[in-house]
Amino acid sequence: MRKDNKTCFMLKRTFLFIAAALVITSCGKKDISTCPDKVCTEEFATITVSFIDKDGKPATLSSFSAVNKRTGDTLGHQKQYDLYPENVYPVADDGDLDKLSSEGDIINIKAVDSVTKKVKNASLVISGGACACHIKKLSGPDTIQFD
Template identity: 50%
Template sequence: MFKRALLIVFVAVSILSCGKKNVSTCPDRVCTEEFAMILMLFKDQNGPVKSLSKLSVINKRTNQPIDRGTAAAINTTPGYYLIIDDRSTKTLSESGDDILITATDSAGTKTKTATIKVAGGACACHIKKLSGPDEVQFD
């Protein structure tokens, strides 16, 4: 009797576990190991700016700031600043989100804004810039 009950439990567990499949909602894809980043050049009349006093990057769809992490380590070329990278892939929509960039010069006297469109998504391997300027000019 005990063996029969054990067999029934084993069969029931086996049948129930067959129904649980780990099905991904993302189609099969092959992602590369590269890490995508979007940089923007900030210039004034003398060329690339050496520094900014403030840089804000906001996803307009979610009204949330973009995590730029330790962006200071990436800003090794004067005037170029990290705007967004693959850490934000899952927070972006597949069709693309408008990203509002607001920068203030080092003197704190001039502020410029620009908007770029960047795509990502839950199934995306990397971010992709769809439109918008590559540089901002302080007059």
């Protein structure tokens, strides 16, 4: 009889171990099947906007911001202006992919001309999302002119 009790105990212990392992491995599992299969390129997409003065010459800004209206997140790598030509500013890039919806978000741009101190506001619609390969501009200007 003692052997049967030991066997029963071992079966119960094995069953509890398997049940616990199933519970632990099922928690926190991310379902990656929600994204369709796709082939993405290795390029790094960036959406920029350029600013010109009333005469059509490059404008220099004293401040610039690009904010997702839906989330309030500031987009783009605002500190890396020196990587772009004088009057070109990054609005968003693939580093912002998860901050954007697949349907597209309104990105509010605010810029201040360093010479005239005039403020210019504009909006772009940019899509992204967890399943997207790259961000994409759906609408909005490429160039913004100060009056």
